[in-house]
Amino acid sequence: MSDRTGPVFRRFVILAYNTRSIASASSTRSSQTKKSSVTSKRRSTSHKGSVGDESTPTVRRDRPSRTKTRDEIYALYCSFGEKRHPGQDFLSKIMNVLRDATEGLLSHAEIYYKEKGPRPVTRPLAVREKFDEYVTTMIEKLKLYEEQCRVYHEHSINEFREMLELIERTSSLMAKLELDEQTQEAEKVLNGIEKQFNETLEKILNEANEEKSKNFDQLRPTLGHPTRKTELQEIDNREKSRQSNLLKVVTEFRSNTIEDIQTNGQATVGALATNAERLLILFDDILTADEITRTKIPPVKQPLEELVRRQQAGKPLEDVEPTPILERKQGHWA
Numbered sequence: 001m002s003d004r005t006g007p008v009f010r011r012f013v014i015l016a017y018n019t020r021s022i023a024s025a026s027s028t029r030s031s032q033t034k035k036s037s038v039t040s041k042r043r044s045t046s047h048k049g050s051v052g053d054e055s056t057p058t059v060r061r062d063r064p065s066r067t068k069t070r071d072e073i074y075a076l077y078c079s080f081g082e083k084r085h086p087g088q089d090f091l092s093k094i095m096n097v098l099r100d101a102t103e104g105l106l107s108h109a110e111i112y113y114k115e116k117g118p119r120p121v122t123r124p125l126a127v128r129e130k131f132d133e134y135v136t137t138m139i140e141k142l143k144l145y146e147e148q149c150r151v152y153h154e155h156s157i158n159e160f161r162e163m164l165e166l167i168e169r170t171s172s173l174m175a176k177l178e179l180d181e182q183t184q185e186a187e188k189v190l191n192g193i194e195k196q197f198n199e200t201l202e203k204i205l206n207e208a209n210e211e212k213s214k215n216f217d218q219l220r221p222t223l224g225h226p227t228r229k230t231e232l233q234e235i236d237n238r239e240k241s242r243q244s245n246l247l248k249v250v251t252e253f254r255s256n257t258i259e260d261i262q263t264n265g266q267a268t269v270g271a272l273a274t275n276a277e278r279l280l281i282l283f284d285d286i287l288t289a290d291e292i293t294r295t296k297i298p299p300v301k302q303p304l305e306e307l308v309r310r311q312q313a314g315k316p317l318e319d320v321e322p323t324p325i326l327e328r329k330q331g332h333w334a
Contacts, residue, residue, distance in 0.1 A: 048133070076139050077106060094149045098142050105138050157292065164289040171286065178275055186268040190261065197257050204253070208246045215239045 080099040085092035113131040117182040120126045126135040215235055302310075307317055 026126065076135055078100060079139050079143065090153055091150070094146065098146055102139070106135060109134050109138075127175060161289050162291040164287060164292060168286075168289060171283070175276075175279055178279065179272065182272055182275065183267065186264065189264050189268075193260055193264070197253070200253060201250070204246070204249055208242060211242050212239070215242070 025116050080095050080102060084099065109131060113134070121129055128137060214236055222228060223235075236281050302317075310317055
């Protein structure tokens with residue numbers, strides 16, 4: 001036992017002294033009760049003839065229990081640690097709560113039993129007669145609460161591990177989903193470019209055909225006369241200019257469209273590479289189920305029907321712990 005000169009130890013020296021005083025007072029009250037019982041028995045024996053068949057009440061003589069020593073009381077007080085637990089995890093917080101509860105209960109119990117003295121308790125079913133009995137009962141209840149918290153913590157850890165296994169199985173689909181989504185986005189962009197290309201090309205061709213129809217409508221048989229050679233030459237020049245402009249516009253539009261397709265294709269490939277790298281980094285940093293320590297919880301008892309079904313199917317009756325084929329951890333690639 002450490003720190004026997006500290007304030008906690010001095011407090012429990014006083015607590016042990018008060019406990020001995022309470023126990024001594026209880027023993028004195030028990031001795032007085034025994035003496036009065038003997039006197040009552042003698043009086044009852046002297047008047048036996050007068051009382052006839054009346055029975056004498058039996059007096060219960062309780063053996064005085066041994067008073068706990070100073071070290072035993074200090075050990076009970078330190079059931080959940082001499083000092084506060086510095087950790088911020090679930091069990092450390094629970095142990096600090098139990099430690100504070102123990103200190104508060106013992107302090108109030110000390111005051112209560114010191115003021116009570118030799119008087120009997122008013123509710124014997126709820127409150128113990130002696131301080132030692134009360135301390136033992138409360139420590140047992142607090143330890144039961146600690147056990148329940150530990151079982152809850154172990155079940156929570158196992159449930160969290162099962163959730164991680166489910167996340168691992170579903171996260172393997174993320175790469176395909178990401179690739180499919182980006183492919184669909186790229187297809188939408190290409191479809192938009194194709195639609196715009198067809199609409200623009202159709203508009204250019206319609207304008208060129210309208211101009212061609214105008215030139216064709218201006219042709220007359222009389223334009224073959226030498227005096228109208230100039231008019232025929234103008235119509236011919238306009239038609240040649242139309243064809244030249246049409247070829248130039250179509251060629252330029254085709255080049256721009258090909259350039260847009262190449263630009264969008266390179267952007268799509270770059271986005272795929274960036275997202276693939278990001279997914280690899282995320283998968284590398286993901287918390288795997290094998291990094292969570294599996295707690296030792298008693299196996300669940302299966303019903304008889306389930307055991308019969310497993311036996312008929314040739315499966316083991318007990319749940320077999322799955323063992324990973326490959327070692328999985330952060331930064332490790334098989």
